[in-house]
Amino acid sequence: MLDDPSADLRVLRLTREEEKKLLLRLESLQSYQELVRMQQRMHEQLGIAVTITPSERGVRTVRGINIQIQDQRGLCKKTRQTIPAAIRKCLEKNEAIAFAIVDAHGLLAPTQAQLQSPDPASADLPHDPL
Template sequence: MPDSVTEPVSPFPFPIRTECPPGACVCDRDRVMSDPQADHRPLALTRLQEQKLLERIERIESYADLQHVQTLVRKNLGAELRIEPGPNEVRTVRGIIVVLEEKPGLCKKARQSVPAAVRRRLGERPDIAWALLDAHDLFGSAQNF
């Protein structure tokens, strides 16, 4: 009888992201995997799940929808997707700060691709960017003139 090759059993109830090449990422994946007390949610962002998140961001139609995506990221990954006007004058979408916070286990590629997708969507839908600025009272005070 031939020896059957078994794949290692994952200690997680969900698929986890494959390891990045050595030196390519600083996500501390191994440390998070070995610590039973660590928040393991960022490991659930596989490349497939990341693509689904990017597709979801591309479908954002309103500021409320953008806030909903932020809530989903917070709930499912335990990381904050921060989107706010920059400290200086905002003339373009580049003046809006979009950051997916660093979280142990969250891949560097995801921390770059998610904010880039949000910026693209804000550029495609300026009404969402205006609503974001208005929510931070950048347009609210102009009504008093």
């Protein structure tokens, strides 16, 4: 890897200590925006591309969310496994982030029928101007 002039050497900045800090940070994320920002920072600073998507077969638990790390030279197998595990721990602690991931891919969006039909419960309520 060091002999190849076109190799991306950013991943070599990830020392064992830095990896521990990264994993702790991933486990303690509090919002979907923080998760997206961490994905961007990992890509910018280390060249690690993480893709998080809902499963095509549906999402019933956190295991239904796919967390993939793009193949990259210099990134060890253990790190390739621990980053998704840390993100899963975060999602298990903060279900709102998991719902935001699903919603970001349009799986929680209202259907056209729901948008067009009025809510029967709201029809009985008087409409007060604000």
